Amino acid sequence: MSRMLSLRLILTIMVLTTCGLSQAQTPAGVDSLENVVKSSNLPDSARLDALTRLSGLYQFVDFARSVKYSEEAIALAANTDLPLHKIKAYRNAALLYTISGDYSSALRYDNLALELDMIVKDSAGIAQEYNAIGNDYYDLGEYDDAYFYFTQSHRMASAARDTLRMLIALHNVGRVFKELGQFDQALDHLQLSKKLSETQNDREGIPYGLYEIGDVLLRKHEYDSALATLREALALVRTLHVDIIEPKVLSTMATAYLQQNDYKNALAFYDSAYALHQKTTNRYGMAEANLGRGIVLTKEGNFDQALEKFEASLSVARPLNARVLEIKAFNELSALWEQKGDFKKALYYYKQYKQLEDTLFSQETQGKLLRDQIRFETESRDTQIAALSQLQVMQHGELKKQEFVRNILVVVMALSAILLVTVYRSGQRRRKINTLLLQHQDDMEKRSEELERLNQVKDKFFSIISHDLRSPINALAGLLDLIDKGAIEPAEMHKHTQELKVRFNHTRTLLNNLLDWTLLQMDKLSLQAARINLRKIVDENIQLLISVQNKQINMINNVPTDAIGYADSNTINLVIRNLMMNAIKFTNDGGKVTIDAKPQPSEWLFSVKDNGVGMKPEVLNMLFDKTAPYTTRGTANEKGTGLGLILCKEFIEKNGGRIWVESEEGQGSTFFFTLPKAD
Template identity: 95%
Template sequence: MSRMLSLRVILTVILLASCGLAQAQAPTGVDSLENVVKSSDLPDSVRLDALTRLSGMYQFVNFARSVKYSEDAIALAANTDLPLHKIKAYRNAALLYTISGDYSSALRYDNLALELDMVVKDSAGIAQEYNAIGNDYYDLGEYDDAYFYFTQSHRMASAARDTLRMLIALHNVGRVFKELGQFDQALDHLQLSKKLSETQNDQEGIPYGLYEIGDVLLRKHEYDSALATLRQALALVRKLHVDIIEPKVLSTMATAYLQQNDYKNALAFYDSAYALHQKTTNRYGMAEANLGRGIVLTKEGNFEKALEKFEASLSVARTLNARVLEIKAFNQLSGLWEQKGDFKKALFYYKQYKQLEDTLFSQETQGKLLRDQIRFETESRDTQIAALSQLQVMQRGELKKQEFVRNILVVVMALSAILLVTVYRSGQRRRKINTLLLQHQDDMEKRSEELERLNQVKDKFFSIISHDLRSPINALAGLLDLIDKGAIEPAEMHKHTQELKVRFNHTRTLLNNLLDWTLLQMDKLSLQAGRINLRKIVDENIQLLTSVQNKQINLVNQVPTEAIGYADSNTINLVIRNLMMNAIKFTNDGGKVIIDAKAQASEWLFSVKDNGVGMKPEVLNMLFDKTAPYTTRGTANEKGTGLGLILCKEFIEKNGGRIWVESEEGQGSTFFFTLPKAD
């Protein structure tokens, strides 16, 4: 299902209503506003407000007219210097594009509104636009970016004590967890935001919470509970006239009936959802409903009509850049052609499905989400620490005050020697206890930081393993399944075997890098420095890489025979191999990679130079950052994790050298590192 767009609509409608922009349909008001629009004697600000108000009035009455007024408002706003009126026009346009399912265009106008909110320094508007942009990325399947903007909205709302925006942000974070399959975390956020809606008397927020909770229960295969929750949501939607989410609730209920093999009800609910999406020309919603119809038709054995629905849904998904919907369409087409016995087409669509799914849920995306999640979940902990620090300052002030009073009493009661000694000893004991408490607190903080660092290493390790090991295993499983069914000719086996070979070579390199990287992070890797022949190491790696790489890359060893360094041979061998593999990855077929070394005073300057695609200046500063490994696909679509260069940096530094890179986009790259000379 697509995102719960009405949560963004709540804020838009509230703000429009506060300015008189969301009034109910009233003929007299409409006529007056249309007269204002036609008048050329009135200021642009008045006409711009009138156009925006008219667009809002017609949103659910005459959608085409609403779009026309919005376009006129945007055109007029472009020729004015009225930032607040422009913001209203941009928000209204983004809302209309969202209703129609064009999320890329909605994102464009939400970003324009955000830029102006930052210019006028409207913190409430910035928080609102962060939430809107998060929704746009959510609809486009960019869940890492969606999570970032939702949490940014929550931070700003929390700082401003804006409870409504805080609960909306929590709700949206729960939706991201839902799409990532983290259902328990999703339910925690969604139930909390629903409870806040109830306590804050936010009546319209309750059906949104019920809908998303029902969707999570459906994905957990708790069909009866899911349907009961969705029926509650549908009843409230119709009671409160929250028309926007009604087709989404209907589609989700249809999916629940489909899972229970109740095809009649499933098709009826999908048809109802499709009809409602048609009213607002929501192409995404109609494509999603068509996908559901196609699944029902496939279950009933009507393959030809099902194929029409799937292909129509796929076409719209590609037009709107809706990657989640595109993944679902590829998956259904693969299954359909397999049932029809055309295994070649089934394999084609399966590869498209896996490739897009791997891209959408890549290790880089998971890593970014993990970092954002840690920052968001520790935010409340930081607030508590700040409060404890403030309390500690107050306590210290109180101790100083007590000490001052005590000293006065000592002066006044100078003759009371016994009492003076008692007070003095009491103060000493208090200081000692406070010192011990502060030492204990410092020890606990250090242990907490160490545990968090080790936990991050573990999470990073397993997130990479869970993604990059899955791809070759899934590919092998798919190939074995097709071989078992007799769908692959003997002549095609070589091609598929080569593809699997490339995947497993990548996985083997990944495992070696991961294990070495983990040993480094845990300080378990010991180095044994000695004399190493750099030219011999390069020759061995050229022989190894020539046998496994598919490109026709010319590897040239210009390292002099007298190049003898003093370092750990195993780690330097890994560094040279990683740099050579990196150069091959970003060099086009037929290119050249030159490995050289030059003597400089007491060290060797080693270089790996390629004539590949090169890098932009802003990328150079990101390559060796171990807090956020940077990676991109090679010239032959090779994948990576970003750990190779981080390992190179740490290994070189542990061997007493330095590493850096020089590159120009389109002209290739040269990686340098230094090593001590052997005596």
């Protein structure tokens, strides 16, 4: 469960128990509230609040009864026009669905609550629902959407100076980085939010932070540190009665024992987690525990029992749209059938696993998440620096308070002259510390500007290659493994090799573009202008592309023989090749690509024209935007990264030219650029 869920639970119970009721109260108090609900002359607003409050009271006492009261509240809310009361009912319903593991239904009710919050213009409620919706998407494995809503919540909380919601948003952003494998960034966010929880007296935030930090350490294979942190989290969870995350902590500890080959403890902790999820009928949690049980049973050689657990987990994951859980189940089923010697089933589940994984962690998703990340880091840097400064000021203030107490004792025993000296020295020391803090803050701002520029290059580079370079290598490794085991028939070999050829051609182009783009960003690429024969460059690229493209595209070179430009030959060669490849990509089989150059007074007007699918007007403005590269698949489902056209623009401009595009949907596109003429 997420840190947001704890906040939602706290706020829900605070709202729903305004009469002073709680789970620990005597049955008489609950009975009196139930009698109020049965009253025939009760106004709808009072009845709706009473039903919602009763549902909240029974959440961890009698979950079935809690659901019953929630359903009655939702049914009544549908026939009323009481937005504030309906918001409470929708939030409570979303919380119940989250506890039971039905995250899609939780998302539906959180969206309903958000709509009403916007209608009544409740900014605090909107920030709360943004965090709740982000948590729903996180639980569904939609990490790009989760990141978006968490950062939206952080922005609203920052504007409202709501420190508690800000630290919760930082915590949740750290969880997203954890799932994406960016463990250092995850730890930075989680440790910062934990420190802020300690300074803000947010006691329940501390076990949440410890649990997530322990999970990150586990994924970094630091097992001893992970288990120590998780044990500390579990102790606090039980002390503070934060029951909602106890099964998650137990399940993560089970995973740690599993990775240390301690199967006995692993199975025991998975069983404990399953039992706690069963109390709240959390189907997702039970399915996750069954997956862990299945892995342990596989390690022990109990394949039939393991298969039963994996299939049970998968049968729950599919209707809940729990794609991360589905990916794990497909992967484990593939490995299990491979160990049992049924390579056909192993290949089937492996394909299911790869297809879903590629969908969930697609390049488009990574790119969107990268852009959101850069924007959020830029916007939140000042906030984080302010939070750290506030933390330092608070710590310094505590030290000064202690010093003041000591000085009071000294005053009682010392002469007035000693007091004056002490006050003077205290003022001097305080001014010196303030000066050092200001210098340190200026230094941090200068470093952050430089790091931001370097991070933009590094993050964009690795976010793209993390998927596109790994995919063909994994595919090749899987194919070689299957060939080695004799699981592929000779008749299928040609099909698989063709698929690999397409993937590696794409990867080769990607590598060339990325390396050139990186050199350009780091100012390591020097241009050597000289006389270049444009027709010759086009001829060479036509011969090259004919040999590697699978479409029957007619490429026509209409560039005059006397077309001599003055530019760097290597970069212009790359520009022409990228534009020709782009034209081939979006032209149907049997189409035509025409390359031409027209003389102008002081320059050549170069064009690459195709009769392909063309583009919508709104797409044209996005093609050369390097802050948000636009990419889409070609007519033969070819993939791209959006870097090619960005490279073209930067190279043309560095060679003293201009580049633009004209296109009409369904009629093809024409890319133009200019180059200086040779003297």
